[in-house]
Amino acid sequence: MVLRQDYILRLIQQLSLAMARLIKKVDSDSEEIFLEALDGELDDLAGLPLSMLRSMPLEHILGSMKMGEESDAPRILAAAEILSLDARRKELSGQEAAAAALRVKALGLYLPSMEVLGDLVPSEIQERVEQLLDDLREWDFPLELGLDALRWLEGRGRWAEAEDLLFSMAEGGCETRLFEAGRDFYLYLATLEDSRLEAGGLPTDEVEEGLRSWMEFEPDGAS
Numbered sequence: 001m002v003l004r005q006d007y008i009l010r011l012i013q014q015l016s017l018a019m020a021r022l023i024k025k026v027d028s029d030s031e032e033i034f035l036e037a038l039d040g041e042l043d044d045l046a047g048l049p050l051s052m053l054r055s056m057p058l059e060h061i062l063g064s065m066k067m068g069e070e071s072d073a074p075r076i077l078a079a080a081e082i083l084s085l086d087a088r089r090k091e092l093s094g095q096e097a098a099a100a101a102l103r104v105k106a107l108g109l110y111l112p113s114m115e116v117l118g119d120l121v122p123s124e125i126q127e128r129v130e131q132l133l134d135d136l137r138e139w140d141f142p143l144e145l146g147l148d149a150l151r152w153l154e155g156r157g158r159w160a161e162a163e164d165l166l167f168s169m170a171e172g173g174c175e176t177r178l179f180e181a182g183r184d185f186y187l188y189l190a191t192l193e194d195s196r197l198e199a200g201g202l203p204t205d206e207v208e209e210g211l212r213s214w215m216e217f218e219p220d221g222a223s
Contacts, residue, residue, distance in 0.1 A: 011045060034089060076109050077117065080109035083102050154188075160200060
């Protein structure tokens, strides 16, 4: 167990140092030089080159990153960081749709890795994930990713942001799993003290109002 934690801490430290160098390059260097640096710095940390991270479906990336039977969360985190920087470079070159697609994939890697690593994730990476959620607010989340993001916000007591995400996801149709997740979210909040709800930006009266509004949705497939 100690060896495993040493491995995690060492890899996260390497990742933080590499990202500090790369963030300076993303806005200033040519695309060719930046991409060469990106592959060179982070290929060993993620174990997959940028070309594969771009092309592989999210579930295949997650499935390929294993240490024994467990997910190799530091490598998944490194892959998320690579795609996030790649998205930033795409945006700088005017490829906004491609940048958004990369950010969606990056978020799908950030969330499960951070769920495993918890407080071991440096604050600057947590801030990047929060910014990523904000940047993607106008884009449609795949259901599974949206539910992961909802759980992540819930786990941090960010009730108002979780509510905003719920309703934005339901605008295009409320699937049964989404409806149930929203219902359970409000029922859980109803058990909390007022002080905790206030701290998360969603006072008791707004929780009650939100639950009433949510229950007006008719989940897809319901008769």
